[in-house]
Amino acid sequence: MRSAPDMLDLPRLADDAEGPQYLALRDRIARSIELGRLKPETRLPSERQFQTETGIARGTIREALSQLESEGLIYRRDRSGWYVSPPAVTYDPTRWAGFMTYVGEQGRVPGTETLDKRVVPASSAMADVFRMVPGAPLFYIERRRTIDGRPVLMERIVVDPALAPDLLTHSLDASLTEILKVHYGFSVSRNRMDIRPCALIRETAERLGVKSGTPGIKVTRTSFDDRGRVVEYDREYWRHDAIRIHVDLSVRA
Known part of the structure; x- marks a missing residue:
């Protein structure tokens, strides 16, 4: 099974993103979930991994993850990280x-x-x-x-x-x-x-x-x-x- 970073297939958004970077990252993750590349209960990369993959600041990454959480697409397990939400x-x-x-x-x-x-x-x-x-x-x-x-x-x-x-x-x-x-x-x-x-x-x-x-x-x-x-x-x-x-x-x- 491929790791979450591989399934996200993220470019360095700092170089090519249009509009707010946190929305560009949010869209990439949401699309991977919608297309089934990220299955329910898949653990997302850490903030440090996202930073390495995308080249954007951690504060921006947190904004993207918070947006996805507010939409119910991902959830946080305390002391464990972010995961793709199972179907409601x-x-x-x-x-x-x-x-x-x-x-x-x-x-x-x-x-x-x-x-x-x-x-x-x-x-x-x-x-x-x-x-x-x-x-x-x-x-x-x-x-x-x-x-x-x-x-x-x-x-x-x-x-x-x-x-x-x-x-x-x-x-x-x-x-x-x-x-x-x-x-x-x-x-x-x-x-x-x-x-x-x-x-x-x-x-x-x-x-x-x-x-x-x-x-x-x-x-x-x-x-x-x-x-x-x-x-x-x-x-x-x-x-x-x-x-x-x-x-x-x-x-x-």
């Missing part, structure tokens, strides 16, 4: 389908690691969500999700113990959606979603193996049953290159 999974926020289900449906390998599960007192904000008094007990679950072994998602889930009394005794590395369906008979009839860009910072970034400030997508979901009860309140922090949000809606006249 399609995420439909209107479905109450668990991560394990929709990732598996797309031929990828999902994984889950439960990092924390405990009883916490409801804050004022959570009490408002669950329509309870502040300080009432809630189940708190924190999990890290992977696709093909790559950490892509941190999720923090809150569930009312009155609806699923012994939930924390279950293995939560399995599908929480299936546990709630099979063991407690819950069927979600409505999801309220809020999706916005964010920066992955502090502990969230560390647990996903990225630098603090890496671009992310925050999905906040409140799931209701047919009686209007909140079944699950979930805050998800995704690597921005890991998902493609897709919604197919019928339009009524």
